[in-house]
Amino acid sequence: MQGRLGRTSIVATLLCTLLIPAAGSLADPDNKLDEIERDLGHVRERIEATESDAAPLEEQVDVLSSQMISLRDQLARLDERVATVQAAVRSAQAQIDETQRKIDKIKDRAVEQAVSLYKAGSTETIDALLNAESLSQLDARVEMLGVAAEKSTGALIQYGRLRVTIEAQNRELFERKAELEATRKEKSSTYATLREKYTEHKAALMKLERKLGHLHAEEGSLEQAALRLTQDLRANQASAAAAALGESSTGFMWPLNGAVTSYYGPRWGSMHTGLDIDGTTGQPVVASKAGTVSMASSYSGYGNAVIVDHGGGYQTLYAHLSSFAVSAGQTVAQGQVVGNVGCTGSCTGDHLHFEVRVNGSPQDPMNYLP
Numbered sequence: 057m058q059g060r061l062g063r064t065s066i067v068a069t070l071l072c073t074l075l076i077p078a079a080g081s082l083a084d085p086d087n088k089l090d091e092i093e094r095d096l097g098h099v100r101e102r103i104e105a106t107e108s109d110a111a112p113l114e115e116q117v118d119v120l121s122s123q124m125i126s127l128r129d130q131l132a133r134l135d136e137r138v139a140t141v142q143a144a145v146r147s148a149q150a151q152i153d154e155t156q157r158k159i160d161k162i163k164d165r166a167v168e169q170a171v172s173l174y175k176a177g178s179t180e181t182i183d184a185l186l187n188a189e190s191l192s193q194l195d196a197r198v199e200m201l202g203v204a205a206e207k208s209t210g211a212l213i214q215y216g217r218l219r220v221t222i223e224a225q226n227r228e229l230f231e232r233k234a235e236l237e238a239t240r241k242e243k244s245s246t247y248a249t250l251r252e253k254y255t256e257h258k259a260a261l262m263k264l265e266r267k268l269g270h271l272h273a274e275e276g277s278l279e280q281a282a283l284r285l286t287q288d289l290r291a292n293q294a295s296a297a298a299a300a301l302g303e304s305s306t307g308f309m310w311p312l313n314g315a316v317t318s319y320y321g322p323r324w325g326s327m328h329t330g331l332d333i334d335g336t337t338g339q340p341v342v343a344s345k346a347g348t349v350s351m352a353s354s355y356s357g358y359g360n361a362v363i364v365d366h367g368g369g370y371q372t373l374y375a376h377l378s379s380f381a382v383s384a385g386q387t388v389a390q391g392q393v394v395g396n397v398g399c400t401g402s403c404t405g406d407h408l409h410f411e412v413r414v415n416g417s418p419q420d421p422m423n424y425l426p
Contacts, residue, residue, distance in 0.1 A: 089285045096278040103271045110264040113257055120254040127247045134240045141233045148225050155218045165211035173209070185209065185216045190224065291381075294340035295391040302426040308344045309390060310425055311374060312397065312408045320420040329418035330373065330411035335397035337378050337406050342391045344372045344410070344425075349386045349394070358409065359401020362394045371416075375409035376400050 173182050184197040297313035311333070318332035335341075347366035355361035358375035362382060365371050378398025382388055399406050412421045 339397040357402035373411040
């Protein structure tokens with residue numbers, strides 16, 4: 057026990073020098089990371105400003121879209137009204153044709169009556185009956201002239217009535233049609249104006265969206281670069297921190313610079329086959345010695361585990377990892393990151409379970425570590 061406590065004191069002393077060797081060598085990556093984070097901040101500011109510019113345009117486009125929908129409905133209703141008027145015009149034309157046939161039947165008689173009146177010198181009567189502008193005006197003239205009951209003017213009066221009626225109907229219908237056509241033209245013009253504005257705003261919005269797309273892509277690229285650089289920095293720090301503890305005469309180094317929380321030996325009624333080294337989830341774990349990865353997968357109660365074969369019957373095992381940094385068959389150098397601290401498999405907290413095996417049999421790692 058005293059030997060173990062002594063070794064723990066040595067480890068604790070070495071822990072105090074954890075980052076000293078790495079400070080100078082990591083200065084440049086640190087500066088690069090700061091630069092990337094500054095660029096990332098600037099990009100995010102531009103994204104925020106662009107999104108602010110896009111918001112009112114989106115609102116304007118929505119308003120214009122609603123207005124155009126309303127106008128399309130109005131135009132549809134106007135089309136229906138125009139169709140109704142056109143149908144009424146066709147109906148009126150049919151009535152006119154029918155009236156024209158009636159006129160044709162009395163035309164000869166009306167002409168005879170007009171000629172008789174003309175010969176009798178009653179041109180005022182002819183003008184009064186044929187030039188009336190309304191039925192009420194015609195009735196008033198007929199009454200004033202006292203010709204209503206006269207057989208010599210009956211056909212002429214009927215002709216005048218039919219002409220006035222048809223003219224009034226045509227005038228009213230064509231006025232309505234002209235009014236509707238004018239309204240529709242006005243609405244169409246308004247719709248065209250709105251569509252032009254909508255197209256203009258939509259184009260501006262799409263331009264902003266493209267700009268946002270480029271900015272988000274740039275943001276993602278910078279985030280990935282920052283992540284990779286952070287991972288590289290952590291890997292370098294982990295390797296430097298482990299290297300700061302030195303290398304043993306057998307060529308092994310500590311896989312993680314942390315306090316030993318449980319040693320090799322009997323524990324809780326069973327055999328603890330390795331060292332438990334304290335760490336936090338995501339903290340890089342490095343290869344204790346160069347070799348070839350023989351396994352990188354889930355391994356029963358070990359959880360996610362990596363086994364590195366160093367040749368000569370020597371292997372090291374790194375267990376309870378949160379993630380892998382290597383794969384089976386890969387060659388790794390001493391100090392290279394093989395995975396990250398976690399708590400997978402049978403464990404009660406974040407830590408690294410580290411084993412040294414000789415010909416497949418677990419040995420006390422403290423006999424191989426510096």
